[in-house]
Amino acid sequence: MKFPELHINFKAIVIGGSAGSFQGITKILSQVPKDFPLPIIMCLHRLKHVRNGFIEALSIKSIKDVIEPYDKESIKKGNVYLAPANYHMSIELGHYFSLSTEEMVNNSRPSIDITMETAAFTYKNKLIGILLSGANKDGAMGMKKIKDSGGFTIVQDPAECMIDTMPTAALNTTSIDYTLSIDDIIKLFFEIHKLYK
């Protein structure tokens, strides 16, 4: 699979996922090479009151370490980040994270919309947004923001999703560049990796 839109100016990838996305995420993380050049920023719905365990579960197969950033932590190239439990995670113009305990958005904290919208504001057309399987509409507005800011948008193929509400909501809300299986999303990561070499 080829992605002619890819270029070497991308600055970050943001991934949203909820119910049914865990397997896909771990598969992606098990393939992303150690020297992958872009930060991968993940906002996944998770149990609000269980702080530990999730990152360990993700890390088992991940080639790179998965980091739950602290408030105001700088975003570094090639790192993999995960929104901490029970906090919203925003990306600020100075390329760092900020956390907050504001009201839930789309019944979620962390909310994918918040992470994606602030990432779109910061990275503009240099952002790739990926939305995976999930049972609510969180992320649809975020994907729209990414598209409207000139970014590149991908959803997991609804046919492959355990629960397709989330990618379908995004497809109905904005124009999505590619609808891909997890395996093809992994190929996209490989393409980016090659480009930056």
Added chain:
Amino acid sequence: MQEIHIVDIRKLTEIIKTKYGYDFTNYAISSFKRRILRILELHKFNSVDALTKKISDDPVFFEEFISEITVNVTEMFRDPPFWRILRDKIIPNILLNHKKVSVWHAGCSSGEEVYSMAILLKEMGILEDSKIIATDIDDQILERARSGVYTVKNMELNEKNYVRFRGENELNKYFEVKNGLAYMDKSLVKDVSYRKHDLVNGIVFNKFDIVLCRNVMIYFNQNLQNDVLKKLHESIFKYGYLAIGSKESLIWCEIANKFIVVNNEEKIYKKIKE
């Protein structure tokens, strides 16, 4: 979601600063923008300028604004392991040198943490000998904190946290449900002093054994975090404790070397230098 511009926000914070003496200039921008948007929607203003004008003209509305700009999402016994460490290690440690425990809840919001602390101290048998001061920037939320009335839905979460805290009773021993609301046992907080105080412009007013300022400074940018942390440092006795939120960090603050980490997971620090 409409886009709002930093320039308009700057105008707004300038007016507030000149007219009311509150300084929101160094609040963390993403969450501040979302709060402003929320207020625009809630009160049907069509621009930040319209909001700015209203604030400038109407001091009563400004009080409302203060209530809505601050984030008041909190829980009793949030992060239960934190409260266990407080009970099993930190407070016993303080009692080695002090007869009484003095506590400051800086940014107490609707008061859930104050009740958590009061319950913890009561179960340790030292509530009567403790001094608790709870402050917030927002008068309305202080009123709610004083009233100790919470929704039953929130109490369910609080009860789950309390079970994980491994308190010695059931949480419902400390509240009564009437007309679908939970009324806390107010004797728990009868000696608590609730006061209005702005962490940004307010003075250092006392010294404490423990200062809890959890998930408050995340709404500030790093410059402001630095300034506020200096005040918190001044407000703690030497060898007293500071607790911040589990995903906050002191590492990049100028004053970090005046504290040591007591518990990194729960973000409990000890002041070791004046």
